[in-house]
Amino acid sequence: MLLKLKQIVQNIFKITKLENELSEQSQILQQCTQIAQKSFFFNVKQNNVSSYPHSINDFGFSIFSQFNEDGIVLYIFAVIGFTNKYCLDIAFANPVGANTTNLLLNWGFNGLLICGDEKERISSTSFFKQNHNTWLLPPKIINSWVTIENIATTLLQEHVPEEIDFFSLDMDGVDYYILREILKVIQPRLIVVEAQNIWKTEKSVTVRYNSDFNRFKFHEDYCGASIPAFVKLLKENNYKLVAHNKYGFNIFFIKENLGGDYLPEIKAADCIANLPNYYIEELDKRKKEIEHLDWVEV
Secondary structure, eight states, rough: OHHHHHHHHHHHHHHHHHHHGGGGHOOOOHHHHHHHHHHHHHHHHHSSHHHHHHHOOGOOOOOBBBSSSSHHHHHHHHHHHSOEHHHHHTOOOOOOOSSSSSHHSSSOOOOEEEEESSHHHHHHHHHHHHHHTTTSSEEEEOOOOOOOTTHHHHHHTTTTEEEEEEEEEEESSHHHHHHHTTTTEEEEEEEEEEEEGGGTSSSEEEEOOTTOOOGGTTOOOOOBOOHHHHHHHHHTTTTTEEEOOSOEEEEEEEEEEEEEGGGGOOOOGGGTTTTHHHHHHHHHHHHHHHTSSSSSOO
8 A cells, every 4th residue: 555655656746747848738737647646645545544654754745835745735635634625825925836736726725825025926816817727716816914913804804714724834934923823813724834944943932023024134044933833832722743844844733633543743853853964964054143143932
């Protein structure tokens, strides 16, 4: 069973490569990608995946996500199932590299994508309008500078349901504070957030809040919050950490009552446990450049 699932993942990689190389045949190839993904999905769903020793990362792959997040998201949904197929993506910059695009194009999702730049909104709107899977009912895409002062009102005005299937957050800024406010309003079943992994698991810290925060005023790595900070915040809101991407900075949480033994809780240290030494050394080097800045313990 494990070998069969890995073979399906390999097929998805091959089809995606072809899709990128042969854009004139993209519609046919996208249909092939959907078939391969559904084969993967239902093989996970119909079998006792917990009986196989593996890491969720073994089933990670990228269709549109930056790294292997698409496969991890799909694996988790194969276990916990879908409900309303609604997604929220804050700091959606480009469909290529986003964690929600595959769900929107290939899995019948709809939702709200919030861009921080009007040019990003225009280009993303064009992308979904031109795709044969979303041209009739594209996601709602807005341009808004998200703050703790306006996020609750924005979600209310855009009629975001109180419970949604998926939420992706990657602001490279005051992500911790935004997530804290969002959890007062909605309860996503699956959350992926980008953590600042230069701290590894040493501290539970975040940048200091400012409504017009811009990391480049300080340092490009002065942004976000550490892995322990997000784990602590989400634990307080009845979520458990269940997965991470291949580099340990995109981390995945589900509601504690979901997944059972099929998606056991993992530790913050697991996110960096298998990183190569050269990458750890690079993280340590980057940390020395910004550890003196104004980090807030949480």
